[in-house]
Amino acid sequence: MAETHQPTSARPPRKTSWVGDLLxxxxxxxxxxxxxFTKVATEQYPEVMVPTxxxxxxxxxxxxxxxxxxxxIGCELCAWACPADAxxxxxxxxxxxxxFSPGERYGRVYQINYLRxxxxxxxxxxxxxxxxxxxxxxxxxxxxRAELIYEKQDLLAPMLSGMLAAPHPMVEGxxxxxxxxxxxxxxxxxxxxxxxxxxxQAGGSTQTDAGEMAQEPDASPTGRISAASRLRTRAESxxxxxxxxxxxxxxxxx
Ligand code: SF4
Ligand code: SF4
Numbered sequence: 001m002a003e004t005h006q007p008t009s010a011r012p013p014r015k016t017s018w019v020g021d022l023l024x025x026x027x028x029x030x031x032x033x034x035x036x037f038t039k040v041a042t043e044q045y046p047e048v049m050v051p052t053x054x055x056x057x058x059x060x061x062x063x064x065x066x067x068x069x070x071x072x073i074g075c076e077l078c079a080w081a082c083p084a085d086a087x088x089x090x091x092x093x094x095x096x097x098x099x100f101s102p103g104e105r106y107g108r109v110y111q112i113n114y115l116r117x118x119x120x121x122x123x124x125x126x127x128x129x130x131x132x133x134x135x136x137x138x139x140x141x142x143x144x145r146a147e148l149i150y151e152k153q154d155l156l157a158p159m160l161s162g163m164l165a166a167p168h169p170m171v172e173g174x175x176x177x178x179x180x181x182x183x184x185x186x187x188x189x190x191x192x193x194x195x196x197x198x199x200x201q202a203g204g205s206t207q208t209d210a211g212e213m214a215q216e217p218d219a220s221p222t223g224r225i226s227a228a229s230r231l232r233t234r235a236e237s238x239x240x241x242x243x244x245x246x247x248x249x250x251x252x253x254x
Contacts, residue, residue, distance in 0.1 A: 052136045057119040059137040060112055062155045063130065065179050067171055067187040068163035070100050070156070071131035072107035081126035086116035097198070098167040103176035107131075110152040114140050129180065162186035165202065168195050 043050050052058065063071045074091025092108035100106035124132050142148045159165060164187035170176075171184050171191065178184060195202055 046139075052138065054136070056136045056138070057121050058135045059114075059140060059150070060123070060155055061133050061135050061157050062107070062110060062152065063133060063157045064159075064163060064166075065102065066160075066162060066185050067191060068159065068168070069102055069166050069170065069179070070106055071129045072110065073101055073103055073129055073131070074105045074107040075128065077126045077128060078123035078132050081122045082117075083120065083122060084116040084118050086113045086118075087111070087123060088113070094167075096169070099169050100166040102170050102174075102179040107152065110155060112150045112155065114148040114150060115145060164191050164195055168198075 065071060074089055076089045076091065079087040079089045088109065088111040089107055090109035091105045094100060094104060094106055119134070121134060124134055140148065162185075168187075168191050170179070171188050174184060
């Protein structure tokens with residue numbers, strides 16, 4: 001015959017002394033009092049940005065070679081490796097008149113959907129050219145779903161000194177292997193001449209990519225654009241803001 005469980009009897013009431021009863025309401029204040037002398041752990045974000053750990057997985061970045069050509073070759077391996085299907089890449093062929101990366105192909109369209117991304121880093125492991133890496137930036141809020149799909153111009157690394165914005169030819173006498181071996185150290189005079197001839201409006205060595213990379217005014221020294229800046233830019237260019245700017249000011253009116 002199966003054993004049946006008998007209901008357990010209720011616990012006997014705990015014995016307390018009258019001193020314990022007297023001090024019980026005060027004991028809770030002991031915790032508060034002790035906490036007043038411990039180190040404050042509150043972070044004053046967003047006024048004070050606390051640095052992350054160096055290997056924190058934040059926003060992605062599409063890197064450039066030292067002469068400004070893009071490292072991405074549009075191979076789509078990152079998109080295939082992504083478990084969340086967050087990356088969309090469309091490759092295209094480089095031409096003599098529009099060379100964006102060393103070799104035959106470049107990433108014409110590059111999107112990362114941060115509504116899907118789980119920041120696992122598998123995409124950067126899959127990238128054969130180290131074109132894709134992750135920064136420590138974690139400010140990625142946005143006012144709409146569309147705003148959280150980052151385009152190539154949002155992800156491209158900033159132009160550094162000695163770089164020449166793509167498109168332009170590879171360093172004379174070099175091939176893509178030389179780029180991947182790190183033998184290219186910066187833009188040459190011949191590349192500068194080519195840009196001056198084909199994009200005279202660009203000028204200088206730190207111009208933005210032709211028609212692609214428009215550096216926003218609030219970009220940080222590393223070229224990263226904070227979510228607050230993106231929101232502000234979006235708000236300033238919204239139809240309501242533009243309408244307000246057109247309307248006569250009501251200041252000074254009765
Ligand atoms: S970090 Fe992970 S989830 Fe995000 S895009 Fe890369 S592979 Fe996909
Ligand atoms: S980021 Fe890397 S893996 Fe992704 S398309 Fe570009 S080269 Fe290929």
